[in-house]
Amino acid sequence: MRPVDLAREHGLSAQAVRNYEDAGVLPPAERGETGYRRYTPRHAEALRAFLALRRGHGHQRASEIMRATNRGDTESAYRLVDAAHVALLAERDTRAEVAAALGGLSTAAPEPVGAPLTVGELARRLGVHPATLRTWETAGILRPGRDRATGYRHYGPDLVRDAEIARQLRRGGHPLRQVARFLDALREAGGAEALRDFLDAWQRRLTARSRDLLAGAARLDAYLTLLDRS
Template sequence: MHAINRGDLDSAYRLIDAAHASLLTERGTRAEVAMALGTLSTAAPPISPGPPLTVGELAFRIGVHAATLRSWETEGILHPEREKATGYRRYGPDCVRDAEIARQLRRGGYPLPQVARFLDSLREAGGEDALTEFLEAWQERLARRGRDLLAGAAQLDTFLTLLDHR
């Protein structure tokens, strides 16, 4: 409204366009996460207790090269602990589960950045069931914001029409 009151319609339109573009980008991110969740052929593997695995042990367990696990760490997909004395990676139960999910998503054709975003969302939500609920609530928020943007645009159009008729 400040731009409108200054008579700077171009800036106002750019701000409106940016809000719509931001909403579209967020819809795309949500869709990526939902699609990745739907790609998983089974529920996330249960977290099994036990001693942490080395990079070689985990690579063997999930059928990838150790270099793949190191690259997934670089991409932010995995966050292994490090032994203080040696600096060796140690993959605890959460990390093993994430590696198994990452392997499944990669086999489904998902690029590394999407896998990282999905796992971040899964961790943030607290598990697959919580992520499903989170995605539903996120969809509702996106729909509400979309409606609010439309309502705001309609009111702005009414206001601009009144200004034109003065």
């Protein structure tokens, strides 16, 4: 087969196929008497595997997997694939933690706050010790500003909201790490209602990525089977 024959199946250019070979994504092709590259069904299957892997792993990681496979280092290829699944599982767990925290969160609007509060004022409002707020700051839960004149911490409305949410979650038994993750997601989404939409979209992305990883693994397995028979 010519480069254009491999390219046509996927809507690629012939040059893209040649570039993939040069990058090690495809195994080296034999050359004809005229110097043109000759591709085989093995190259076609390698290209299918790479394009399928790329959807779930991204271009760079998919390239690394294919290079390892083509040089016979299947152990490295398996490790790269496994690492992607481990990372996806960790992200899935994080999303579940955030969803659980949101489910146990009071939807009642907090009492309004006027001027920024000091550590002591916020601690009294929450019914906690000032040292607790400093611990939350160390954990990344709260990020107070500082008064330019005194250097003292101060907490505006958004931080008071975050502190009240943190109190609810801590009372619900959530560890500091989970509380920090939840508030990071809440800030990124822009509020509790937006966070629910954010979580739904996040779940859809996780599902799509899982399917893409499975499809890539299936294509890689087909390519490995072909190599075993060669």
